[in-house]
Structures are given as C-alpha cells and as structure tokens.
Amino acid sequence: MIKQMPFVETDRLYLRGLEEEDVCDIYAYLSMEETREFLDLEQQQNIDQTWNLLYEEYLPYIEKSLFQCWVMEQKQSGKVIGHLRLYEEQQCLFVEMLLHPAYWKQGYMKEALMKMLQHVYTFLKHQNVYVKVRKENKNCIFLLESLGFQYITCVKEMLSNGKMYNMWIERLSEKEWRKQNEKNT
Known part of the structure; x- marks a missing residue:
C-alpha cells in the first residue's frame, strides 16, 4: 500500500506532505495549551x-511503515495551520487531526x-475510518457527525499524563461517506 499522501488543493488550503521547513509553524500551534x-x-x-x-513520529513514515502526515497550508498566508495523519491501530484506520486555535470554527x-476521506475511500480503498x-x-x-461519522463506543484510556x-x-x-458526499455536492 502506498503510504505517501498526494498533494491536494482545496478552496483555501494546500494539503501536502510534511516537510522539515514546517517545524516553526507546527511549533506555533503545538506550543499552545488550547491545541493540546x-x-x-x-x-x-x-x-x-x-x-x-x-523527526521521530512523522517524518520517517516510510521506514516506520506509517502514513505520511498531511499538513494544512493556508493559501492566503502560506502558513501551516494544522495537520492530519492516518494511523493504523488494531487493524483499523484512524485519523488524527490538529488545527491552530486561531482557525477554529472557520x-x-x-x-x-x-x-482526506475522499483519498481514503477512492484510492486507499478502506471500508471504514475511525476517530478517537x-x-x-x-x-x-x-x-x-456533520461529515457522517457515527458514535460507536466509549473506551477508557490512560493518557501520557497518567489520567484516565x-x-x-x-x-x-465508505457507504455513509458516499451518501454524505452526494448531499454536499
């Protein structure tokens, strides 16, 4: 399976693979309490x-057999304002997402x-995508839920801070995505 994400353009964003030069923009939102x-x-x-x-988690995606991290570069400013990453856990495909708080609710x-969902269902041929x-x-x-995701279950997890x-x-x-996609077009 090809793990590299293609370059994609939306109305306001360039979605592309993470590059070393993105570190300053990513630090800007990862250093903020609201983001985390x-x-x-x-x-x-x-x-x-x-x-x-x-370098340890996102850039060496090929060596670690991970999906490439997709950054969200705002066209207007040229800044990376967030990122998306696919990862596999217990044979399920999950998406991780982060966005700079200045761009929330926009x-x-x-x-x-x-x-990303279009890429997953059209090219990667997965049947389901999950989010924790x-x-x-x-x-x-x-x-x-506005995109068609549905609640499956609630699990307790201990995070790195030791709290549950x-x-x-x-x-x-994929079926629900196609139905939602038809409504949105």
Whole structure:
C-alpha cells in the first residue's frame, strides 16, 4: 500500500506532505495549551522539541511503515495551520487531526477532512475510518457527525499524563461517506 499522501488543493488550503521547513509553524500551534487540551500530546517547550517529535513520529513514515502526515497550508498566508495523519491501530484506520486555535470554527478542518476521506475511500480503498475523540470535545464531535461519522463506543484510556479519559470512537463507513458526499455536492 502506498503510504505517501498526494498533494491536494482545496478552496483555501494546500494539503501536502510534511516537510522539515514546517517545524516553526507546527511549533506555533503545538506550543499552545488550547491545541493540546483534548490530546495526548506533551507541551512543546521549544522548536528543538517539536523538531524531535516530527523527526521521530512523522517524518520517517516510510521506514516506520506509517502514513505520511498531511499538513494544512493556508493559501492566503502560506502558513501551516494544522495537520492530519492516518494511523493504523488494531487493524483499523484512524485519523488524527490538529488545527491552530486561531482557525477554529472557520471550516478549515472540515475542508481538509473531506479531501482526506475522499483519498481514503477512492484510492486507499478502506471500508471504514475511525476517530478517537475525548467526549468533552463537543466541537470536534459536532464536526465529525456533520461529515457522517457515527458514535460507536466509549473506551477508557490512560493518557501520557497518567489520567484516565473517556474516549469516544466515531466511525464513518465508505457507504455513509458516499451518501454524505452526494448531499454536499
């Protein structure tokens, strides 16, 4: 399976593979408390820490047999404002997503997710996509359900801070995606 994500353009975004030069923009949103509020992600204290995270977790996707991280570059500013990443867990395909808080509630994540889902169902031929989301993250749940994702179950997970959290698992099947896609076009 090809794990490299293609370059894709939307009305307001370029969706492309992560590059080393993106580290400053990514540090800008990973260092913010609001970005990590619902994620299992350590606060980035400096650019070197962010560089290490990208180098260890995202950049060597081929060597680790991971999916390439897709950054969301805003056309207008040329800045990376977020990223999306596919990952496999227990033979299921999950999506991870992060967006700079300055761009929340403006439709950027929905715009990017719609393109990623198109890629997953058209080219990767997966039947389902899953997302883990903390049940308190109402904005993310609203976004997912507006795209056709459906609640499957709630699981308790211990995150790196040692605390247990209720994580909702939402799923979008290819069939439901096609139905939603027809409504949106």
